[in-house]
Amino acid sequence: QRTYNLAMKLLSERGQLPMAEALFQEMKEGGVKPDQVSYNTLICAYRDRGLMRDAEEIVDLMRRDNVQLDTRTYSTMIDIYSKQGEVAKAEGMLREMLKEGVLPNVRTYTALITSYARTGDVAKAEATFEGMLQVGCTPDTFAFSAMIDVFAKKGMVKEAEGAFRRMVLAGIEPDVYTYSSMVAAYAKGGLVEKAEKVLEAMQQVGCAPNLITFTAIMDAYTKDNRLENAEAIFEFVTAAGMKPPVQMYTVLITAYRKANDIRKAQKYWKLMRKAGCPKDKIAYLSMIEMYKKLGRDKKVEELEEEMEQDDPDLE
């Protein structure tokens, strides 16, 4: 019954996962058989909370209850394994679905490509992309962006540009994600000017850069030792009333500490805390690295302790 499914989704969205689980049980015990949608909804609810084990258990339950796993089930599981870095399991899911005659779609392939982006397996990502084309699956903005990101993370600028061109030629519109990945690619490759061009180009076609795009371009500037430019972006963002994310502070902190400008690094660290940013492991690690190099062991210990404290969310 779809009323149940909808209710389960709403409950889990409002943090009432136990209620959603209860509903699921009620369905099983009462006359209403849960369908694929019910199982998938639960799997996604667990995934969103990082309860990967529970998501897996629902899949097992589907098998036991003789409910066919569908494209969405497999895609979600591939996404889960990809986020866990369990590429082999993700690949296994694709193999299984093909064997079972469940057709993968763009989303399935994109999830897998993303997992290769995380592990840096360019060859497999490309093979997956080509495989998708071969089965007549048309890549969309997500798929191309994922592919561009594979190259971006490796600093393979030429290849990223190639994929971007291919995307445009195919008539698929790039969006903020795509452009941000391109900026990141140029940042990694040390080509600031090109990164700047991307920022201009996107605005010309009416695509507004967001905080992620800005962080990426700041990163490009700092890698080219243009800290003033990076700082200018930060000022601009703040002046525009936007709230800089942790990552933006980290870019500045790391850049300044590498330039041996300890005061500035500390300044942004303090600003970040004052802004009430959530505790962030990478930010801590950057500061710890700084104090380590300065030989200030006390500070190092202090921060390490603080980092571990009362924060279950730190991964």
Place this chain on the structure above:
RNA sequence: ACUAGUUAGGAAGCU
């Protein structure tokens, strides 16, 4: 069995 509804994928910072 068919059909319909509800469920899945992409971007930035440390080493």
